[in-house]
Amino acid sequence: MELICPAGTPAAFREAVDAGADAVYCGFRDETNARNFPGLNFSREELREAIAYARRHGTQTFVALNTFMRAGDEEIWYRAAADAVALKADGLILADFGLMAHVAERHPEQRLHVSVQASASNVDAINFLVEAFHAKRVVLPRTLTIADIARIAPQIRCEIEVFVFGGLCVMAEGRCSLSSYATGKSPNMNGVCSPASHARYRQERTELVSELGDYTINRFLAGEAAGYPTLCKGRFDIADSPAYAFEDPVSLDVMGEIDALSAAGVSALKIEGRQRGKAYVAEVVSTLKKALSAGPEQRTALLMRLRGLSEGQKTTSGAYEKRWR
Amino acid sequence: MEFPRALAIPLAYMPLAAIERATGLLFQRLLKEHPDLFERLGEYKAKRFAFLPSDLPLAFIVEPAGPSIRVTRKPAMQDLADASVEGPLFLLLALLEGRCDADALFFSRDLSVTGDMEAMLAMRNALDGTDIDLPRDLSRLAGPLAPLFGRMGRDIRRRALNNETSSWN
Numbered sequence: 001m002e003l004i005c006p007a008g009t010p011a012a013f014r015e016a017v018d019a020g021a022d023a024v025y026c027g028f029r030d031e032t033n034a035r036n037f038p039g040l041n042f043s044r045e046e047l048r049e050a051i052a053y054a055r056r057h058g059t060q061t062f063v064a065l066n067t068f069m070r071a072g073d074e075e076i077w078y079r080a081a082a083d084a085v086a087l088k089a090d091g092l093i094l095a096d097f098g099l100m101a102h103v104a105e106r107h108p109e110q111r112l113h114v115s116v117q118a119s120a121s122n123v124d125a126i127n128f129l130v131e132a133f134h135a136k137r138v139v140l141p142r143t144l145t146i147a148d149i150a151r152i153a154p155q156i157r158c159e160i161e162v163f164v165f166g167g168l169c170v171m172a173e174g175r176c177s178l179s180s181y182a183t184g185k186s187p188n189m190n191g192v193c194s195p196a197s198h199a200r201y202r203q204e205r206t207e208l209v210s211e212l213g214d215y216t217i218n219r220f221l222a223g224e225a226a227g228y229p230t231l232c233k234g235r236f237d238i239a240d241s242p243a244y245a246f247e248d249p250v251s252l253d254v255m256g257e258i259d260a261l262s263a264a265g266v267s268a269l270k271i272e273g274r275q276r277g278k279a280y281v282a283e284v285v286s287t288l289k290k291a292l293s294a295g296p297e298q299r300t301a302l303l304m305r306l307r308g309l310s311e312g313q314k315t316t317s318g319a320y321e322k323r324w325r
Numbered sequence: 326m327e328f329p330r331a332l333a334i335p336l337a338y339m340p341l342a343a344i345e346r347a348t349g350l351l352f353q354r355l356l357k358e359h360p361d362l363f364e365r366l367g368e369y370k371a372k373r374f375a376f377l378p379s380d381l382p383l384a385f386i387v388e389p390a391g392p393s394i395r396v397t398r399k400p401a402m403q404d405l406a407d408a409s410v411e412g413p414l415f416l417l418l419a420l421l422e423g424r425c426d427a428d429a430l431f432f433s434r435d436l437s438v439t440g441d442m443e444a445m446l447a448m449r450n451a452l453d454g455t456d457i458d459l460p461r462d463l464s465r466l467a468g469p470l471a472p473l474f475g476r477m478g479r480d481i482r483r484r485a486l487n488n489e490t491s492s493w494n
Contacts, residue, residue, distance in 0.1 A: 008453075009365075009450065009453055009454035010454065011453065011454050011455070011456055012453070012454075037446060038366075038367065038443050038444075038446050038447035038450065039365040039366060039367070039369070039447035039448070039449070039454070040365075040450045196443040196445075196446045197442070197443040199442045201438055201439060201442070203439075208434070220434075222434075225432050226432050226433075226434060227432065275428075276426060277423055277425075277426045277427055277449070277453040278453055280426040280429065283426070308429060308433065309426055309429045310429075310432070311428075312432060313432055313433060
């Protein structure tokens with residue numbers, strides 16, 4: 001199985017390639033991708049150099065154009081797609097059906113992947129995208145169990161990529177409005193979830209208080225592992241006791257199930273984290289690369305060292321091993 | 326690893342001008358090695374950033390628009406910066422080099438960030454996107470002794486980061 005790795009800067013990109021990534025995914029420095037954070041992402045020239053570097057090392061480059069186009073401003077996304085094609089990106093990761101149609105029509109030779117943001121999670125939806133826009137791969141939303149994936153795989157006519165490590169969303173990818181509700185900005189339209197412009201941290205006696213817009217998201221006790229200030233991972237007063245209403249501040253780690261994922265028909269494993277630093281990229285990519293060729297017992301030991309890099313310093317297998325309804 | 330207390334205490338009594346002059350020299354050297362250090366900051370270049378080593382009695386205020394660096398004694402720097410990051414000196418230096426993951430250090434509470442989060446995020450990404458190697462970059466100030474100072478710097482770095490689980494190479 002291929003290992004698909006994140007990069008938010010050229011330095012992180014080189015780390016991913018050097019650590020053994022089969023492909024690196026990245027985005028332009030604007031709202032055309034879902035990690036539109038200040039100081040992050042690639043200029044056209046940086047992407048040209050990154051693709052050349054990757055190619056010299058036998059690594060592919062995928063460009064994420066996975067936000068939804070704003071009516072009247074489609075040209076921003078069309079230009080980004082044309083530039084990525086001209087720079088010879090190996091694949092474009094798209095979420096907006098309109099952009100998929102545009103790429104399929106104007107750049108028919110370009111390999112097209114369906115972003116997790118497109119929320120294509122059933123056989124009909126995926127096959128529609130394959131037939132209509134010639135999608136070659138679908139990144140499945142983190143809503144499916146491994147058994148679900150095994151049922152879907154033989155019925156669809158494209159490759160399957162799944163997230164195996166990193167930040168975990170609230171399982172409504174491409175449709176989540178929590179960030180919009182609190183800040184007016186979303187990963188779907190603006191490329192930012194819980195934007196830093198609306199986030200604040202302050203020390204209140206021994207507690208670290210995180211806030212997003214007008215909302216208090218969490219109060220971390222002294223020494224308690226902290227998380228991102230997102231509504232989905234907020235700790236709220238529910239029936240007079242503080243509890244995580246949506247989900248705990250944890251990260252995804254399903255690398256312990258890679259044999260099952262392979263048997264289910266998955267052909268590529270994706271690491272989340274374009275917003276993370278190059279140290280994270282280097283550590284996670286090199287460890288997961290080793291884990292892919294290690295036996296189950298060694299794999300567990302290898303993966304344990306990544307827990308410290310995770311949100312809340314805890315990990316979960318999420319919906320892949322869903323035991324709830 | 327914390328900065329040795331025996332070395333930190335004298336800093337509280339040394340003339341600030343001397344400390345600032347030495348810091349400014351190192352800062353200018355870094356800018357010479359990496360002229361595009363603050364390029365990724367974009368509009369946040371106009372902000373002021375405080376780096377607060379929790380094991381030193383000093384605060385370092387960086388103004389990328391200058392570019393310049395100021396040194397003040399703690400805690401008299403509250404209003405001098407738009408955004409602040411606080412943590413042990415060696416971790417701050419490791420962040421400068423991109424050798425530790427800032428989010429992981431934040432999750433583990435080794436690092437705290439206050440003020441304009443967007444500006445600090447831009448600064449984090451700007452530093453992370455630059456290939457800073459402090460022993461290599463700063464030892465060049467030592468002229469013919471650069472290899473010796475470089476080796477010493479690398480040795481100190483290795484010892485300082487040896488116990489940090491989220492550091493690499």
